[in-house]
Amino acid sequence: MSIAVVILALLGLKEFLQIGQKAGLINRLWPAVVYSILWLAIFLLGRTEWMLPLAIIWFMLTFGSYALRYPNQSLASSTYYFLALIYPVFLFTYLYSLREFGVSWCFLVFLLVWLTDTGAFFVGNTLGKRKLAPKVSPNKTVEGAVGGLVMALVCGFVFWLITKQATLPAILVLSLLTSIASQIGDLFESALKRTAGVKDSGRLIPGHGGILDRFDSFLFALPLVFFSINLGLVG
Known part of the structure; x- marks a missing residue:
């Protein structure tokens, strides 16, 4: 790996x-x-x-x-x-480092990021009115961002029910912060592309852009989860 x-x-x-x-x-x-x-x-x-x-x-x-x-x-x-x-x-490198705490935590991060993105997309398309960062990502809305947070909380709750790792409040707070971090990571990469005047970070994946387009949210979420566990805040 x-x-x-x-x-x-x-x-x-x-x-x-x-x-x-x-x-x-x-x-x-x-x-x-x-x-x-x-x-x-x-x-x-x-x-x-x-x-x-x-x-x-x-x-x-x-x-x-x-x-x-x-x-x-x-x-x-x-x-x-x-x-x-x-x-x-x-x-x-945190993608590798997180593995030492168990596969379940790696799985949680991927689920949190994916569900945050999914929740933000569907809620934003359905209920979105207020722009979150119009100059960076015109399609993102405040309502969509909140929808992503809610999906992350649901994911964290289900994760706790299945694994019983840490306490429920700790898992919910971690899920909320990870969702926020993933959305910031997405916006950060979008801002980089805006600065350069490009649509995608690369052309490695046809129809999906480059590596940074696929992992922008994970890059901010992974160290947050790693240090939360490493410092004994959860786990």
Whole structure:
């Protein structure tokens, strides 16, 4: 599974960097690609204790470059380079990390994200009137977002009935926060595409866009669930 995560991360990185190029935020791709490959190699070796130091070094390199090259390099450019390692490379690894807590938690995340999206779509199409973020995603509505939250709560309740993992209040709060995170992830990726003036992040999946189009919500939801369990808030 770790190999699959690395492949997804690299494909997501490719799309993210291409979006940055089209938006005029970055020009050189190789620094982010080389450093991300190094970071993922450390991930494959299981040396997770090196990941945070490497992320800090990348932070210093990207923003140090801004300081040294100012005004030829913008703050937005340095920020985008830094995010190339965090989103999607770092966030994708939580797809693997969450597995250590059991398959049921991985299944819950996928269900929460899918049902949030489904609930938002149907409620938004049926009852939607107030636009949620018209300049980012014109079709999304406040009513649809609430519908997604309700579906996530129902999913969390059913999950608790079946598994009896954690307490019901903890599962419901986690479901609510995961639903919010997944919707923010969706809007974030939509904003990136708007900035670059593109409809899809890529063309990897015919009719469905790229990797980021498929995993945008998961990238924000996965670390939330991971740390909620890891810190003992649920589970």
